[in-house]
Amino acid sequence: MFLKLARRNLSRHRFRSILAIVGIIIGVIAISSLGILGNSIKLSVTDSFGDIGNEIIVYPDYESGWSNLTKKEFNAIRKTTGVDVTIPVSQSSSQIQFGKDSTFTTVYGVDAIDMKALLELSSGQFQSGSRCVIGGVLADSFDLKHGDTVNLEGSSFKISGILKKQGMRFDISADRAIFITPKSYSSLYENEDYAMIIVKTQGVEEVEAVKERIEANLNKRKDRVMVFGMDMILESLDEFFGMLSKFLMGIGAISLIVAGVSILNVMLISTVERTKEIGVMRAIGSSRRDILILFILEATILGVIGGLIGGVLSFGGGYLVNIIILKKASYLFAPSSIVYIFIGVLFGVVTGVLGGLYPAWKASRMLPLTALKTE
Amino acid sequence: MEEIGMRQVAGEVTLRLEDVTKIYEMGDEKIYALDRVTLNVEKGDFLTVMGPSGSGKSTLLNMIGCLDLPDEGSVYIDEDDVTNLEDNELTKIRRDKIGFVFQQFNLIPTLTALENIELPMLIKRIPQDQCTKSAKNILSTVNLPEKFASHLPSELSSGQQQRVAIGRSLANDPSIILADEPTGNLDTKTGEGIMKLLKGLNEEGKTIIVVTHDPRLSSYSNKTVRIVDGRIEEDVS
Ligand SMILES: Nc1ncnc2c1ncn2[C@@H]1O[C@H](COP(=O)(O)OP(=O)(O)OP(=O)(O)O)[C@@H](O)[C@H]1O
Numbered sequence: 349m350f351l352k353l354a355r356r357n358l359s360r361h362r363f364r365s366i367l368a369i370v371g372i373i374i375g376v377i378a379i380s381s382l383g384i385l386g387n388s389i390k391l392s393v394t395d396s397f398g399d400i401g402n403e404i405i406v407y408p409d410y411e412s413g414w415s416n417l418t419k420k421e422f423n424a425i426r427k428t429t430g431v432d433v434t435i436p437v438s439q440s441s442s443q444i445q446f447g448k449d450s451t452f453t454t455v456y457g458v459d460a461i462d463m464k465a466l467l468e469l470s471s472g473q474f475q476s477g478s479r480c481v482i483g484g485v486l487a488d489s490f491d492l493k494h495g496d497t498v499n500l501e502g503s504s505f506k507i508s509g510i511l512k513k514q515g516m517r518f519d520i521s522a523d524r525a526i527f528i529t530p531k532s533y534s535s536l537y538e539n540e541d542y543a544m545i546i547v548k549t550q551g552v553e554e555v556e557a558v559k560e561r562i563e564a565n566l567n568k569r570k571d572r573v574m575v576f577g578m579d580m581i582l583e584s585l586d587e588f589f590g591m592l593s594k595f596l597m598g599i600g601a602i603s604l605i606v607a608g609v610s611i612l613n614v615m616l617i618s619t620v621e622r623t624k625e626i627g628v629m630r631a632i633g634s635s636r637r638d639i640l641i642l643f644i645l646e647a648t649i650l651g652v653i654g655g656l657i658g659g660v661l662s663f664g665g666g667y668l669v670n671i672i673i674l675k676k677a678s679y680l681f682a683p684s685s686i687v688y689i690f691i692g693v694l695f696g697v698v699t700g701v702l703g704g705l706y707p708a709w710k711a712s713r714m715l716p717l718t719a720l721k722t723e
Numbered sequence: 724m725e726e727i728g729m730r731q732v733a734g735e736v737t738l739r740l741e742d743v744t745k746i747y748e749m750g751d752e753k754i755y756a757l758d759r760v761t762l763n764v765e766k767g768d769f770l771t772v773m774g775p776s777g778s779g780k781s782t783l784l785n786m787i788g789c790l791d792l793p794d795e796g797s798v799y800i801d802e803d804d805v806t807n808l809e810d811n812e813l814t815k816i817r818r819d820k821i822g823f824v825f826q827q828f829n830l831i832p833t834l835t836a837l838e839n840i841e842l843p844m845l846i847k848r849i850p851q852d853q854c855t856k857s858a859k860n861i862l863s864t865v866n867l868p869e870k871f872a873s874h875l876p877s878e879l880s881s882g883q884q885q886r887v888a889i890g891r892s893l894a895n896d897p898s899i900i901l902a903d904e905p906t907g908n909l910d911t912k913t914g915e916g917i918m919k920l921l922k923g924l925n926e927e928g929k930t931i932i933v934v935t936h937d938p939r940l941s942s943y944s945n946k947t948v949r950i951v952d953g954r955i956e957e958d959v960s
């Protein structure tokens with residue numbers, strides 16, 4: 349009954365109602381699209397870190413004067429309970445030359461088998477003997493292909509493979525680096541020490557325990573190593589991007605506030621215009637509550653229609669911002685993205701209700717006789 | 724006189740005003756819209772309230788209809804004092820015991836004729852199908868052909884609109900019907916039709932109070948009061 353009355357009242361001023369709905373639609377789209385954008389950025393960043401959640405990186409404790417790790421620490425770590433894979437990484441930097449060009453790069457000494465656990469090739473094979481692998485960005489910048497030869501510290505290395513581009517990583521910055529075997533590395537630099545040891549555990553859950561065990565074991569007498577669990581880093585990334593999403597949604601929420609004010613406005617005009625009608629309703633026996641319900645219902649209908657249309661269009665909005673900013677839309681349909689559409693719709697409906705509260709309250713407080721006498 | 728005297732003895736008082744006073748203050752001046760009005764209306768009465776413009780007729784009707792409360796004195800409906808009731812209780816009396824008919828018809832423009840008649844019942848939370856059934860009966864009581872049931876007020880003539888308005892006042896089967904110049908916006912002939920309709924309802928037992936300027940209309944009533952300057956001047960019964 350009230351629903352019928354409310355609907356007809358809204359269609360009395362169709363254009364005005366549509367404008368109010370459009371306001372809600374825009375607000376909902378803004379909230380959900382920006383929420384989806386934030387979430388998609390988060391997904392794309394966490395995806396690019398791959399499954400490094402079960403990684404632990406052990407560095408020498410620079411603060412206590414250590415600059416490298418040795419076989420001794422490597423063996424101790426390898427024997428720690430819960431450790432699945434242990435990868436020693438030697439690292440230094442040198443000038444490399446190829447043809448007429450030369451550049452300064454990071455040189456890693458890593459075993460080919462260990463490389464497979466950490467990095468992916470885009471072409472060729474992993475390093476062996478006097479062959480090396482180079483990062484994707486380095487290969488691109490100097491147009492290097494496998495088969496080419498580079499000169500490093502007076503020795504020649506043939507490129508056997510080129511790595512996929514990695515983006516940002518916490519363990520190894522592979523994109524502009526060159527990888528050689530530990531054997532080549534030690535003969536080249538006359539040094540068998542490691543810059544870091546990368547440890548993988550069976551699962552993410554064990555990271556904390558293993559980390560503590562390594563620390564307890566190696567730092568027993570002196571602070572020998574610093575240990576970083578990737579789980580912590582991922583967690584804080586998660587937190588950061590969660591905040592980013594909320595921040596973006598907050599910006600979207602501003603447009604919804606505007607929409608709420610427009611509903612408030614529309615409903616206020618409506619109460620003034622319909623003062624006499626309210627008086628009649630009261631005279632024939634409508635209670636204050638009935639009037640309150642009627643007006644809130646009208647505002648709610650505006651909110652629900654705007655919210656639902658906005659929700660549907662949010663897929664388009666989310667698609668657009670993802671395409672524009674991330675250049676791909678694959679994260680749009682992730683469940684964690686869809687949640688933002690529901691949040692947007694919910695906010696839209698709530699905005700409608702809130703916008704209607706005050707006008708409805710005002711209408712319900714009108715004195716029947718005064719309202720009735722109004723022309 | 725004799726006959727009316729008989730009625731007063733036999734009749735059951737449905738409405739009683741005791742020294743009802745309503746004062747409007749305009750600056751320093753006090754306007755007595757009603758000045759110690761005492762009035763008894765019995766069940767089945769058809770009362771005409773006459774008087775010049777601004778004399779307090781509408782104010783009196785609004786008091787009886789629980790739309791307004793007196794500054795002094797009391798209003799009793801079925802011997803219940805309504806003077807000190809809360810808004811909610813007054814609303815219930817308006818809904819259940821009183822039917823309003825206005826000069827301007829005051830139908831809800833977005834509802835059809837039938838829906839306007841259903842409205843007071845729906846407000847009372849009576850189920851829709853029952854409302855529709857009663858409303859259709861009422862349509863025939865007020866002599867509005869069924870084909871107008873689905874018309875909006877704007878698609879009806881003034882006389883038809885007033886019939887719908889009377890129908891609406893009947894919706895919750897009230898004992899008292901209050902009409903403030905119900906023929907004021909109608910031509911003489913249509914107005915007569917409306918008065919006959921009210922007379923018919925009166926004969927079926929409704930208590931009817933009509934405010935009017937037109938002395939001819941008092942012929943429909945069994946009782947007439949004249950108000951001047953907020954005071955009941957004479958009881959032209
Ligand atoms: N809200 C108000 N504020 C101030 N004065 C009022 C108010 N309502 C009514 N009055 C005054 O009370 C007096 C009675 O008004 P009322 O409307 O009852 O007259 P009426 O007899 O119905 O007149 P009419 O025949 O023109 O309808 C008038 O003098 C009017 O000016």
Ligand SMILES: [Mg+2]
Pocket residue numbers: 780781782903
């Ligand atoms: Mg009047």
